[in-house]
Amino acid sequence: MYRSLVLPLVLASFTAGATAPAPPAPRPDSKAIQGEVPKTSEERLEVPPPPFSEGIFPCSGCHESMKPNRTRRTLVDFHDDIVLKHDAEHRWCLDCHDADDRDSLHLASGERVSFEESYRLCGQCHGEKLRDWKAGIHGRRTGDWNGHKKYLLCAHCHNPHQPHFKPLAPKAAPLPPVRPGQKRGTTR
Amino acid sequence: MSCGMDGDLDLRAGLTRRGLLTGAAGAAATFILTACGPKRLYEAPKEQLKKAVADLEKEYKERTGVDVSVADTPPIPGVVFAYALDISRCVGCRRCVYACVDENNQSRDPQIHWIKVLSMNKEDGVDLTHSDPYYQPATVPEEGRFYMPVACQQCRNAPCTKVCPTGATWTEKDGIVVVDYDWCIGCRYCMAACPYGARHFNWAEPEIPKAEINPKTHVLGNRPRRAGVVEKCTFCIQRVRNGRYPACVEVCPTGSRKFGNLLDPESEIRYIIEHKRVLVLKEELNTMPKFFYFYGT
Numbered sequence: 095m096y097r098s099l100v101l102p103l104v105l106a107s108f109t110a111g112a113t114a115p116a117p118p119a120p121r122p123d124s125k126a127i128q129g130e131v132p133k134t135s136e137e138r139l140e141v142p143p144p145p146f147s148e149g150i151f152p153c154s155g156c157h158e159s160m161k162p163n164r165t166r167r168t169l170v171d172f173h174d175d176i177v178l179k180h181d182a183e184h185r186w187c188l189d190c191h192d193a194d195d196r197d198s199l200h201l202a203s204g205e206r207v208s209f210e211e212s213y214r215l216c217g218q219c220h221g222e223k224l225r226d227w228k229a230g231i232h233g234r235r236t237g238d239w240n241g242h243k244k245y246l247l248c249a250h251c252h253n254p255h256q257p258h259f260k261p262l263a264p265k266a267a268p269l270p271p272v273r274p275g276q277k278r279g280t281t282r
Numbered sequence: 283m284s285c286g287m288d289g290d291l292d293l294r295a296g297l298t299r300r301g302l303l304t305g306a307a308g309a310a311a312t313f314i315l316t317a318c319g320p321k322r323l324y325e326a327p328k329e330q331l332k333k334a335v336a337d338l339e340k341e342y343k344e345r346t347g348v349d350v351s352v353a354d355t356p357p358i359p360g361v362v363f364a365y366a367l368d369i370s371r372c373v374g375c376r377r378c379v380y381a382c383v384d385e386n387n388q389s390r391d392p393q394i395h396w397i398k399v400l401s402m403n404k405e406d407g408v409d410l411t412h413s414d415p416y417y418q419p420a421t422v423p424e425e426g427r428f429y430m431p432v433a434c435q436q437c438r439n440a441p442c443t444k445v446c447p448t449g450a451t452w453t454e455k456d457g458i459v460v461v462d463y464d465w466c467i468g469c470r471y472c473m474a475a476c477p478y479g480a481r482h483f484n485w486a487e488p489e490i491p492k493a494e495i496n497p498k499t500h501v502l503g504n505r506p507r508r509a510g511v512v513e514k515c516t517f518c519i520q521r522v523r524n525g526r527y528p529a530c531v532e533v534c535p536t537g538s539r540k541f542g543n544l545l546d547p548e549s550e551i552r553y554i555i556e557h558k559r560v561l562v563l564k565e566e567l568n569t570m571p572k573f574f575y576f577y578g579t
Contacts, residue, residue: 229553229557231550231558233537234535235531235550236527236532239526239527239541240525240542246537251536259373261421261422262535263375263422264374264376264417264418264421265376265380267417268379270416
């Protein structure tokens with residue numbers, strides 16, 4: 095009896111969550127401990143579209159007619175520009191990309207996740223980063239401090255194949271102070 | 283001894299008649315002068331503030347040729363702003379410095395930067411004395427260095443507001459330390475009192491190219507300044523009182539900068555204070571900053 099009541103309630107909360115404009119960031123610590131939160135829709139956060147290279151998506155555009163080759167190898171014909179510097183020793187393409195559904199990724203469990211939800215894939219190893227990201231501590235956030243906050247996907251800042259944050263050119267250094275009558279760039 | 287006695291007697295005699303009358307007249311005159319004269323912005327009545335703001339808009343239009351709007355948005359009840367900066371993530375790219383300059387109408391020449399990014403040796407830890415603000419390598423972060431941007435720490439126990447002889451600087455209800463540029467006489471006592479070098483003086487008439495003036499200003503924040511007044515970071519008062527993030531938070535490419543309401547237990551700031559290793563600059567001075575540095579890793 096109790097169970098039959100709960101299911102529609104949970105479903106209703108899913109649909110409500112999908113239509114609401116700003117799903118609040120879930121408090122990961124408390125909810126994870128209590129184990130109340132369903133794993134899928136509730137955790138889906140509003141993110142901008144993933145940063146694909148131009149013309150690369152959908153992957154099925156090319157891959158649909160190709161038979162998946164599951165042998166680990168160095169790619170030569172295509173995607174040979176991708177250099178994996180992300181624990182390359184232990185992993186290759188199909189550890190994250192799904193061979194059967196080319197437009198998806200998959201978790202270690204085999205569960206398929208879309209590119210919009212790729213943070214779940216990253217969070218399998220980088221759990222503490224995922225926790226901080228959901229709380230708004232890791233990563234860049236824009237929007238309002240008291241209202242609608244916008245997230246970015248991990249891949250917006252970290253190239254998944256080479257995740258180390260790229261060095262930047264710094265903006266100009268401040269000018270050192272100048273005494274009245276002194277010419278800039280001189281000591282007198 | 284007798285002299286003193288005589289003096290006392292004279293004084294008492296004076297108090298009874300003429301002294302009392304002149305004293306009362308003087309007090310009345312002072313009251314009338316203060317009631318009708320110009321007000322500091324925090325004590326000005328609403329209508330007077332509205333008029334002051336309208337006058338400022340007119341003045342700026344004449345001076346700069348740009349339609350500058352001057353807001354007087356009040357503090358939001360139940361909000362005290364606080365800031366957190368992840369020193370394990372900051373790469374020292376100085377994007378924040380220039381976003382701040384653009385947003386807050388800081389003088390380009392002579393140059394004023396409210397944010398100073400200090401480069402420090404990782405092995406030495408936070409060492410302000412040997413830090414370098416003038417680093418300019420081809421790319422950042424440099425090997426073995428870390429970066430610490432420093433701006434106003436928005437102290438709860440702010441030394442700068444205590445030394446001001448004219449009452450031109452004070453702490454607002456939402457915790458932002460502000461300056462009234464019309465009451466600042468440029469004595470720079472506050473700059474001497476500030477242990478963080480966070481206050482900046484307009485040594486000459488500030489120069490900003492007309493196209494770069496930010497026309498959205500707040501009366502206690504980024505409105506155009508004159509020569510001879512002190513200015514400082516206001517957490518982008520013109521943005522945050524409307525719910526937005528400060529300009530430096532939005533621009534930071536590494537997401538090192540965090541901002542929110544200290545009184546809201548669900549805010550990012552509170553999460554950081556409760557879960558991360560947090561430090562404040564020069565804690566021993568008891569200034570009680572609302573600007574926290576933390577290690578996100």
